[in-house]
Amino acid sequence: DSRFASTATREPQVTQGNPFQVEVGLVFGGDLNADSPIEILRFANRVPLMYQQGGCLLTKALESVDWKRYGLEQPGGRxxxxxPAAVLVHLASTNVQFTSEAKEAVAANEEVLEEIRRALLEVGRGLKNHLKKSSQRKKAQEKFELINVILPEISKKSSQLLGREEPDLAPVITQIMNAVFCEEELGWDKERKLATCEITVFNYTARARAYTILAKWPESDSVAMKENPMGGRKEAHGLWAWRLDTLNPGASATISFSLSGLGRGDWGDTDIFFRGNGDIIGATKIDEKLLEELRNREALRAAEEEVRSKDDPVIDGLAERAEDPLQDPAREKIFDMGSLAPDQEVVE
Structure with a gap:
């Protein structure tokens, strides 16, 4: 359950007369340990390489990158x-050169190393942009929370001193912030035994906005969405979407839903995504390619389950019918067409 994922696939190349291709993937955040070296997953022709990590070309290519530029700690620059990251490196080739017959590590090759390095730099740039945006969102979120606390207090005290009604602060916050914010709050309804979630989107910009908000939830056979006033639709397993057609300047919209089948404290975190123009502080723009890949995998799993669970009358009992062909009604009709004697002619 990572916070960020990036992949890179290089164009096929040729080295020493053998074609090869490099694939690299990087995940960051989530439950990965931030105090230990990153996890390295090495593959050659889809086979995992479990030993001799230090002597492998795939590891040496990773060590040659200056990861400090991309947000990871790397003493000495090498x-x-x-x-909190994991990197997967896959080398596909018609002839992978290993260091030994045990095939535990890839042998040195400058052309292959350079291709792996370029792929690592590509996913590294994606990580750098992700961390930069995360830092900007965090600073803007702190500013937003500070303004939301201080301005109402100033307004309240000033109104009491002057004996006037409190003014509408939305236009003031819009001028200061000029951004769209998203906040989520997870709770527990102890009377109905339901886990609750409220997602509020604030439009503190000078023009109307339209978004699709997506939220992750722990969907399973025992967990179901109980209340969902805004409806929406299912985007993928554990991912629900709601459409906000018009969010006027200074306005806010709240999405709420509840889940059954969970206990108190079972649901402590969720991820909010969005579709639309302009960033939302507190939410992440959905990666449509990853979402489509997720849907394809779900469709494939569903098809496999259907094939496994479907009772095919033709296949069912095939072994028994093979022992005695006349037990098959369809074949009985074929064998029950009569026979011709050697001296019998066919009359048309």
Whole structure:
């Protein structure tokens, strides 16, 4: 359950007369340990390489990258970096050169190393942009929360001193912030034994906005969405979407839903995504490619389950019918067409 994922696939190349292709994937955040070296997953022709990590070309390519530029700790600028990340490197080739017959590590090759390095730089740039945006969102979120606390207090005290009604602060916050914010709050309804979620989107910009808000929820056979006033639709397993057609300047919209089948404290975190123009502080723009890949995998799993669970009358009992062909009604009709004697002619 990572917070960020990036992949890169290089174009096929040729080295020493053998074609090869490099694929790299990087995940960051989530439950990964931030105080230990990153996890390295090495593959050659889809086979995992479990041993001799230090002597492998795939590891050396990773160590050659200056990961400090991309947000990971790397003392000395070389070696395996530290941070909450995992990197997968896959080398596909018609002839992978290994260091030994045990095939535990890939042998040195400058052309292959350079291709792996370029792929790592590509996913590294994606990580750098992600961390930069996360930092900007965090600062803007702190500013937003500070303004939401201080301005109402100033307004309240000033109104009491002057004996006037409190003014509408939305236009003031709009001028100061000029951004769209999203806040989520998870709770527990102890009377109905339901886990609750409220997502509020604030439009503190000078023009109307339209978004699709998506939220992750722990969907399973025992957990179901109980209340969902805004409806929406299912985007993928554990991912629900709601459409906000018009969010006027200074206005806010709240999405609420509840889940059954959970206990108190079972649901402590969720991820909010969005579709639309302009960033939302507190939410992440959905990666449509990853979402489509997720849907394809779900469709494939569903098809496999259907094939496994479907009773095919033709296949069912095939072995028994093979022992005695006349037990098959369809074949009985064929064998029950009579026979011709050697001296019998066919009359048309």
């Amino acid at each position: 070696g395996i970096p530290k941070g």
